[in-house]
């Protein structure tokens with residue numbers, strides 16, 4: 001089983017001015033591709049284990065990954081899954097607010113969408129070092145905001161990610177330099193809530 005990056009639904013330049021063309025291009029074709037190549041290399045010789053398994057299933061059941069490659073699967077596999085989600089929820093024509101069931105759940109738990117965005121932004125800005133801020137569906141089936149370090153996926157903690165902000169420096173440094181907070185503030189302009197809703201409804205119906 002070979003794992004791959006998901007096709008981009010937009011051109012590198014389409015996220016301007018919020019994320020610059022060069023950053024999207026390098027991030028997708030170099031950083032993400034690097035994780036894809038390393039993951040497939042790590043899994044060479046483990047074809048019986050990977051057969052029929054999605055990467056997400058593998059990470060969710062991380063305790064079943066052979067011990068000798070588990071850490072590599074967490075790092076490289078996380079690098080692939082996390083970036084695939086990140087790039088898939090961005091759009092040049094985003095739906096600006098959630099609706100339906102997701103919107104109801106957000107209002108119930110956070111009061112309103114702005115409070116939730118503040119919570120996710122705070123996690124992103126305060127994440128020490130490299131990592132991600134997330135909106136997840138936790139084990140109880142409820143929404144939760146968390147952050148993770150390095151390439152740890154929420155899946156390895158039995159949580160289903162539906163939205164993420166990559167706060168590794170490679171995601172923003174060319175344009176924003178050390179000003180991570182400005183990148184985080186701007187990313188909401190291109191964050192497509194229709195994708196997040198799709199993810200939410202899929203995870204809730206499992």
Ligand SMILES: [Fe+2]
Nearest residue numbers: 031166168171
């Ligand atoms: Fe990244």
